[in-house]
Amino acid sequence: METLENIKQYYSLGKDFEDDFFAREHLSDQIQDRLEKSEKELNSYYFYSLKITKIPTRINYHHFNFEKLQDISRKLTNGMTTFGTIPNRVFFKKYFLGGVRTISINQEINNDYPSFNLNYLVFSNLDNLDVRITNQLITRLRMIDPSLEMSMTFIGSFDKVQISKDLDYSTNVDFSSDILKKLGESNLHDIFNNQFQRPRYFGKLFKTKSL
Numbered sequence: 001m002e003t004l005e006n007i008k009q010y011y012s013l014g015k016d017f018e019d020d021f022f023a024r025e026h027l028s029d030q031i032q033d034r035l036e037k038s039e040k041e042l043n044s045y046y047f048y049s050l051k052i053t054k055i056p057t058r059i060n061y062h063h064f065n066f067e068k069l070q071d072i073s074r075k076l077t078n079g080m081t082t083f084g085t086i087p088n089r090v091f092f093k094k095y096f097l098g099g100v101r102t103i104s105i106n107q108e109i110n111n112d113y114p115s116f117n118l119n120y121l122v123f124s125n126l127d128n129l130d131v132r133i134t135n136q137l138i139t140r141l142r143m144i145d146p147s148l149e150m151s152m153t154f155i156g157s158f159d160k161v162q163i164s165k166d167l168d169y170s171t172n173v174d175f176s177s178d179i180l181k182k183l184g185e186s187n188l189h190d191i192f193n194n195q196f197q198r199p200r201y202f203g204k205l206f207k208t209k210s211l
Helices: 004-011 015-036 066-078 088-095 134-144 160-166 185-196
Strands: 046-054 098-106 115-124 149-156 200-203
Touching (some): 015 160, 046 066, 066 115, 088 134, 098 185
């Protein structure tokens, strides 16, 4: 998997890049800081982890890019695609009061494409959503992209330690992998920069002050 040296070599980066490389370690601290500012109010909500996975294949890899990955998130959380009589935007805001989204990339097998994961840490004033709406969420996602996989996990009440464990923003790939290079320079650049991503806040958590 990735090392500082092979990434520096691959991108011809200088030694002063090391500071930026290790800056990704602060991403968890940024999110924790945002949560702690509203800890008192967050204690009254139920937390869930929502993971949406897209894996390119030999058939469609040349159509994959990060803009399409971001578009999946936009269509789910703020889109007007309608299932029944309720658009995605209304459905998502009805059940989730706020949260944060990160992207993780994991190449488990050297000669296979990595999984690109949209990871949502969301909270609601409603309990048991992992049982009540998972099938509806899956259906809505399949309308956006039939190849998507999704899982939803109940975390429970606000717990800084547990939430920190559930935050996933990792980038674990082998930049020397031939199959990874097939994704093209633009995608490789975005994969590399994913480790420096800014977390995306929405709903009540978008505000920096108290809820």
